Amino acid sequence: MSIISLSIVVPVYNEAGSIPEFSVRITQVLEDMSTRFSLLKEALEVVCVNDGSTDESLSLLLAQNQADPRFKVVNLSRNFGHQAALSAGIDVAKGEFVVVIDADLQDPPETIPTLYETSLKGFDVVYAVRAKREGESWFKKVTAHLFYRLLRKLSPFPIPTNTGDFRLMSRRVVNVLKRMPERHRFIRGMVSFIGFPQIGVLYHRQPRSAGETSYTLVKMLRLAADAITSFSALPLRVTLYLGFGVAGLGFLYAFDILYEKLFKHTTLPGWSSLMVVVLTLGGAQLIFLGLIGEYLGRVHDESKQRPLYIIESETP
Numbered sequence: 001m002s003i004i005s006l007s008i009v010v011p012v013y014n015e016a017g018s019i020p021e022f023s024v025r026i027t028q029v030l031e032d033m034s035t036r037f038s039l040l041k042e043a044l045e046v047v048c049v050n051d052g053s054t055d056e057s058l059s060l061l062l063a064q065n066q067a068d069p070r071f072k073v074v075n076l077s078r079n080f081g082h083q084a085a086l087s088a089g090i091d092v093a094k095g096e097f098v099v100v101i102d103a104d105l106q107d108p109p110e111t112i113p114t115l116y117e118t119s120l121k122g123f124d125v126v127y128a129v130r131a132k133r134e135g136e137s138w139f140k141k142v143t144a145h146l147f148y149r150l151l152r153k154l155s156p157f158p159i160p161t162n163t164g165d166f167r168l169m170s171r172r173v174v175n176v177l178k179r180m181p182e183r184h185r186f187i188r189g190m191v192s193f194i195g196f197p198q199i200g201v202l203y204h205r206q207p208r209s210a211g212e213t214s215y216t217l218v219k220m221l222r223l224a225a226d227a228i229t230s231f232s233a234l235p236l237r238v239t240l241y242l243g244f245g246v247a248g249l250g251f252l253y254a255f256d257i258l259y260e261k262l263f264k265h266t267t268l269p270g271w272s273s274l275m276v277v278v279l280t281l282g283g284a285q286l287i288f289l290g291l292i293g294e295y296l297g298r299v300h301d302e303s304k305q306r307p308l309y310i311i312e313s314e315t316p
Ligand code: UDP
Pocket: 010, 011, 012, 013, 014, 015, 051, 079, 080, 081, 082, 085, 101, 102, 103, 104, 106, 212, 213, 214, 215
């Protein structure tokens, strides 16, 4: 079995329009890299994960594999989503370094040699930072910007902004990533969690070469929810704060109602007691919901079974 120096992982969902050009450009990049970094041609592989495409994608990928066996095809049984497809590809990849790239050519393959070159300076993760986003709606740009700012505030460790999944990872990072079995995956956040020397490299994000984005609003919201709940328990704590707030206000209001009842006699019989009970009980219920949320959050963290710590080196 030959040793693979570099694996390129490509999630593919209905990308028939992009695959021919993608294959040509990736092949050129492989060519350039083997001369520039003196890598064996057979030491490079492209792991294409077909994520339940309903168009010609799979047959195009299989044809590419016939033409150049360095292109491997992993075919999923149905559409599992971008992050799951990526995980499948990363698990299959054998390379000493693993690059993750989209098939739609928004991430130019010509950036890969730069990522690789940077990693040789001693970085385990080289992520591509979008200097400019072309051909994307202002809605996507604004929501992405707000989302990454929020995530930065909530996460206990920094997650780089303007960064997608386009990145290079070393084998030791990939091996840790493979040990993180969580179901709701936000891979760029998980890679930040892993640590080791990481660095960003600027690139220009291109417009899609063909087709439409398959990240619908619903999928984007789901990814955002996964990101926030995986990296912060703050939303759970919000309930607790809210409970204290409402209960506190109810308590204060009770004084006002008592005052009106005893000194101004402006209240209807039965109304005061009812209001006080409703307000304070409502608040108390929220407090307990929040408390349950706190416990649930911890169970949630446990069930993710993340490694407790990661050993970088051991001295005997
Ligand atoms: N993709 C996938 N499964 C999905 C959705 C997307 O494998 O359910 C792939 C898609 O083929 C592309 C990458 O993930 O290579 C990014 O998807 P897309 O371009 O639609 O997202 P955007 O770039 O708009 O965020």
